[in-house]
Amino acid sequence: MAIQEDKPWTVPALADAKREGRRLAMLTAYDAVFARVFDRNGVDLILVGDSLGMVVKGEGSTLPVTVDDIAYHTAAVASHLTRALLVADLPFQADATPERALDAATRLLQAxxxxxxxxxxxxxxxxxxRFLVEREIPVSAHLGLTPQSVLRFGGFKVQGREERAASKLREDARAVADAGASLLVLECVPTALAQAITAASAIPTIGIGAGPHCDGQVLVLHDMLGLDGGHRRPKFVKDFLVEGGSIAGAVQAYCAAVRDGSFPDAAHAYQ
Known part of the structure; x- marks a missing residue:
């Protein structure tokens, strides 16, 4: 198995990792210092998430986040990366039309x-x-609990427990891959469903509250460090600072647990 060590991660390397069975460790970051620590301690992918609305700006949801916000934090994070692959969220309604998405995505790639x-x-x-991929912009899809849909969902709830909803998620996973997505985040879906989607998926899956069988895992950095942001702590959150003893140690512990399959365990997954 060809293991990615110090080489910079690329989009094609993600597909190689899935094929070779190498689990991917992903964390969110919003500034240069955390980006540097994560990059030097084994994180494969870093997400500048619209979660910054809640954990950085103190908002009650991700909806107030703008393209300007994401671009600013993306530039800060990118300045200190040498290895990890950097993913940036398209915030609420930035992808309402292909043209709007292209403008926003171009800004984020330029950042x-x-x-x-x-x-x-x-x-x-x-x-x-399809529109973005045809214009040379790699895309990660995100299914399950999609936080930008919080008003329609009526809160942050596990998705796909009923068979009809599970069937729709399986169909959607195939559809985003067929449309050209290179990565798929699965959030708050039952373990067995995430396992089935991952097994059938041509692209790597990254789980958050989706059990241990995804091709990788992601956590918000504040959750990984056990920080209290004033919001309800989801079941899938684990404090790695306790066992790591330092931020660098926590990152190393998280990456090791993702790669050896010990995180998430049954206590941090939904059935």
């Missing part, structure tokens, strides 16, 4: 991102994925 992430698999979202 230093190597891939953009968008939520959902409705017809217009699939059009956006």
């Amino acid at each position: 230093g991102a190597q891939m953009v992430k968008l939520e959902g698999a409705a017809a217009h979202k699939l059009d956006v994925i």
